[in-house]
Amino acid sequence: MSMPKPANQLFEVELVCENLSRDTVVFKMPAWMPGLYQVRNYADHVTNFGVKDGNGQAVRWEKAGRSGWRVFSQRAKRITLQYSVKATMSFVAANFLDDTHGYIAPTGLFMHADGILQHPVTVTLKPAPQWNRVATGLDSVAGKKYTYTAPDFDVLYDSPILLGNLEELPAFTVHGVPHRFIGYKLGSFDRKVFMEELKRSITLAADLIGDIPYKHYTFIAIGPGRGGIEHLNSTAVSFDGNELNNPEGRERMLSFLSHEYFHHYNVKRIRPVELGPFNYERENRTNLLWVSEGFTSYYEYIMLRRSGLITREAFLAAFQRTIASYENNAGHLYQSLVQASYNTWDGNPFERPDVSKTVSYYDKGTAMGLLLDLGIRQASGNKQSLDDVMRYLYRHYYQDLKRGFTDAEFQQACEAAAGTPLKELFEYVYTTKPVDYARYLAYAGLAIDTTVRDGKASFAITPIATPDAQQLAILKNWLGDNTRQQ
Ligand SMILES: [Zn+2]
Structure with a gap:
């Protein structure tokens, strides 16, 4: 993969396949x-497509649907596809290239031979000569500059690549595993404090699940x-380090x-059964x-919160905002959480959805996390929590069964942790039934007050004056206050 004229915003790709031994092969993007x-039809950005055999002779090909190219390879031992990819949109799921840097969204750049996703692949990059670095999660090939391997195309498609004059911040390790932060135009901020804070948050998550499943993270x-x-x-993240210089920006960025x-x-390994192995040709609902x-x-x-990066007040305020965002949109009377999830493929990611007809699974899903967590803690006498559910899903489905879970299996995992059916909580998932926040927050000794002004509700979550012993214990465990200093 090369970029001889970055200003032209075209990546040049050469794909070499050997020993395919087929009369025809369909290559797919x-x-x-x-x-x-969202279906993005990456193949639409491919131009200048051509194929040669091992002797440099042109090989016949034809389009095979919107995202495919049928190559009449006639059992040639070696064929080479050449094509260009237009890279004009700076976005984490699109290809971009100019004089300053390039970003590769791999599903939009690399083709695979139909039916042969489970095959090792090597990628050699030729960055523009004036550039100094490549950032990617792919493993490097020792001794070969800018050369990377993936065990199969699923891993390649899951490994974006950034090239340019990049800055790499001092890496940190979590339980011996290196974590890197590399980027373009990082901005002006205290790099040491930022990396220390990021490490604290990541260490908390790794300890919460209890396993680090990769050799390096970028x-x-x-x-x-x-x-x-x-x-x-x-x-791959949009990032402006200047935001770290004010408290709201710092909290938002962290x-x-x-x-x-x-x-x-949660989604790459703890995942719904529908989200892997992926069908790259159509929506996976x-x-x-x-x-x-x-x-x-x-x-x-x-x-x-549990790594001490935000206060208890800021932590509770996050849920106040989430609940307000959900309750103030009329869509919560119209669409259930599972419908919002299933239908998300029908929307345009760059247009705000009609909030009178839809709900955000970010908002209501966050609220459901909160309610389920407190509900499980209360039902189990503060012996189990949503953390136990996440650990169980990780171990049982990802590590042992090596698959995702169904809707029913997810509910079973929650109810097993609670030791009791969670009928009302799952009604909030499958219906538009009004949510009784007060009931679940009370399990942790918290009250919720609603204020309505100009037709908009706002919420205040505060500790009650005289909690009982279990309420106090649940609150402390949930906030992580017994494992760290105030
Ligand atoms: Zn997300």
């Missing part, structure tokens, strides 16, 4: 990128903007990075994005 639940910061996408051992990090557990996205949003605040 994925239609979407896992993590962004934060890939593509520059200022909006959006992030999680991957197996990396995340919670955003914690969110993307926690996803390598699931009812459970409220768990994959909503609980990841819930745990981003757990990470920040």
Whole structure:
């Protein structure tokens, strides 16, 4: 993969296949990128397509649908595909290239031979000569500059690549495993404090699940903007370090990075059965994005609070905002959480959805994380929590069964932790029934007050004056106050 004229915004790709031994081979470009639940038809950005055999002779080909190219390879021992990819959009799920840097969304750049996803692949990059670094979660090939391998195309498609004059912050380790932060235009901020704070949040998450499943992890910061996408051992994020210089920006940035990090557990490994192995040709619908996205949003605040990066007040305020966002949109009377998850593929990620007809599975999913956590703690006499459910899902489905879980299996895991059916809580998932926040917050000795002004509700979550022993114990465990200093 090369970029001889970066200003032209074209990546040049050469794909060499040997010993395919078929009369025809269809090469395919994925239609979407896992993590962004939208069909993006990446093949539309391919131009200058051509094929040669081992002797340099042109090989006949034809289009095979919107995302495929049928190559009449006639059992040639070696064929080479050549094509260009237009790279004009700076976004974590799109390809971008100019004089300053390049970003590769791998599902939009690399083709695979149809039916041969489970095959090792080697990638050699030729960055523009004036550039100094490449950031990716892919493993390097020893002794070969800018050469990387993946055991199969699923891993390649899960490994974005940033190239340019990049800055690498001093790496840190968590239980001996290196974590890197590399990016373009990182901005002006205290790098040492930032990396220390990021490490605290990540260490909390790794200890909460109890396992680090990768050999190295890379934060890939593509520059200022909006959006992030999680991957197996990396995340591509829009990042502007200048935001870290004010308290709100710091909390927003740390919670955003914690969110993307926690996803390598929740959605990449702790996952709905529909989200893997992926079908790259069409939408992969699931009812459970409220768990994959909503609980990841819930745990981003757990990470920040229990690692001492935000105060108890800031922690509770995050849920106040989430509940207000959900309750103030009329869509909560219209659409259930599972419908929001299933239908997400029908929307446009760059347009605000009609909030009178839809709910956000981020907002209500976060609230469900909170309610389920407190509900399980109360029902089990403060012996189990949502953390135990997450650990169980990780061990049982990801590590042991090596698959995702169904809707019913997810509910069973929650009810097993609680030791009792959780009928009302799952009605909030499958219906538009009004949510009784006060009941669940009371389990941790918390009250919720509602104020309505100009038709908009706001919420205040505060500790009650005289909690009993169990309420106090649940609150302390939930906040992590017994494991760290105030
Ligand atoms: Zn997310």
